[in-house]
Amino acid sequence: MAVRVANLKGRVSVVLGARLVDVERTSGGRFSADPMAAVQRWDALVEWARGLRDGDAEGPLDEVDLGPPVPRPAKVFAVGLNYREHAHEAGLELPKSPMIFTKFPSCLVGPRATVVLSSAYVDWEVELVVVVGRRGHRILAARAFEHVAGYTIGQDVSDRRLQFGDKPPQFSLGKSIDTFGPIGPAVVTLDAFPDPNDLALGCDVSGEAMQAARTSDMIFAVPELIAYLSSLCTLEPGDLVFTGTPSGVGSTRNPRRYLVEGDEIVSRIEHIGTMVNRCVAHRAES
């Protein structure tokens, strides 16, 4: 059975149906409450969690209380133009190698967090996020999934004015503004997915369907991304890979559509769940 690991107010919790198990208390201190410690001992934690029963659950799951399941990763990679259809809508040729940028970990927030709009040009990007579970360098694509703790949902919120306002464009800062990295609701182990290379994902904004695709449209699939990244950087438990967004972002729509105060971004990936993030306008501090 798949294991779902969430962050309830800073404490590692396992999701059992509609209820939660506090890992530190229920394990009698065998596992720490710290979500970053959980990913360091992922295999042992998952094995322990598989033995949990309904009676171990302490409280109902209210997703409003969830933080980012991996709150302080050492690295957050993200991939630009990784869906064929999205590359076409952007009018760009398919990249020959993955186009990698970073999101600074300080932008990560929970699956129900508010997104604070930095300008009138903020856009949505639903993405499958890979959570690294085992250290590795020069990982072979054929063995890549052995290094994956699980998947979660991410929103690569992007300020297009910062991203494309000058030449050449700069990706990292415009995608790292505070609150621009909602992830969650939980890290889900790979046995939840009939095919970990083919998941339906989508994004609605205030009730309007904006993105709907399958991860099988990726130009570089998860195993290739892991192989490529680990050929350059040692991957550590907790590192995240935002794997790119499919077509349907606001900046390529006609007419263009950006996020405004009050918009609700709903991001979903099958077998993982849903995130709901409401947008508020940035207000200058007095």
Ligand code: ZN
């Ligand atoms: Zn993206």
